[in-house]
Amino acid sequence: YDTRWPHKTQVKTTLCVTQDCDDLDGEAELVGVCKTYLTPIRHCYNAKFLFPGDESWSDVDIFDELHRPDGGGNNKENAQKVEVPGPPRLKRTFYKSKDGSCLEVDYSWVQPFEVCEGPFGPPRPWGKFSLVDRKNNSDVLDSSNEQGKDFSAVVSDY
Numbered sequence: 001y002d003t004r005w006p007h008k009t010q011v012k013t014t015l016c017v018t019q020d021c022d023d024l025d026g027e028a029e030l031v032g033v034c035k036t037y038l039t040p041i042r043h044c045y046n047a048k049f050l051f052p053g054d055e056s057w058s059d060v061d062i063f064d065e066l067h068r069p070d071g072g073g074n075n076k077e078n079a080q081k082v083e084v085p086g087p088p089r090l091k092r093t094f095y096k097s098k099d100g101s102c103l104e105v106d107y108s109w110v111q112p113f114e115v116c117e118g119p120f121g122p123p124r125p126w127g128k129f130s131l132v133d134r135k136n137n138s139d140v141l142d143s144s145n146e147q148g149k150d151f152s153a154v155v156s157d158y
Contacts, residue, residue, distance in 0.1 A: 011064050011090060012132045013037045015056050015124035021116030035124060038132070039064060044095075044102035056124055060094050061102045066131075067091035067110050089113065090129050 014021055016034040035056065039045060041064050047057035066088040093108035095101075111117060111129055119125035 009041055009131050009133060010038045011041060012130040013039065013127055014130070015120070015127045016116075017124050017126070019116060019118065019126050021126050021128040041065060041131075044100055046098060046100045048098075049100065055122075058094075059098050060106065061097045061100055063093045063095070063102050065091050065093075087113065088131070090131075 014034050014036045016022075018033060021034070035054075037047070037051060037056075039047070039050065039062070044061055044063050046059070046061050047054070048059045051057055067090065068086075068088060090111045090113060091108060092111065093102075094106045095104055096106050097103040113129050113131055116126055116128045118127055120127055
């Protein structure tokens with residue numbers, strides 16, 4: 001795993017040319033249908049530095065964090081106030097800076113995990129975001145049984 005990022009989870013972004021967003025255990029990536037990227041949570045990054053020459057990414061700085069469906073952020077105080085929190089969502093903020101400093105917010109959006117969304121733009125306009133353990137790239141959120149699950153450990157971990 002990448003030791004540059006101190007948190008135990010990362011965002012896995014799977015970008016695809018089709019609306020399916022299913023990498024089929026890496027097979028779609030092998031034939032060029034999808035491509036997978038791992039990026040940090042709560043750490044400013046510039047994808048052009050992480051993935052040089054990859055035209056899927058812009059040249060602006062990005063900051064990803066977890067967002068609570070009830071409006072709370074990813075701090076322990078908010079996590080403790082929620083009796084039965086829903087699954088966290090990805091909040092991705094784009095900045096005008098282009099040097100990894102994350103200065104001057106341009107815009108942001110909130111996206112559920114494990115949902116194919118788009119179009120984002122060429123060359124792979126459809127994407128799915130997953131929250132994964134950085135040690136073994138396994139999914140942290142089990143989408144099969146999210147209702148009633150306590151996600152405070154995931155969200156307040158930062």
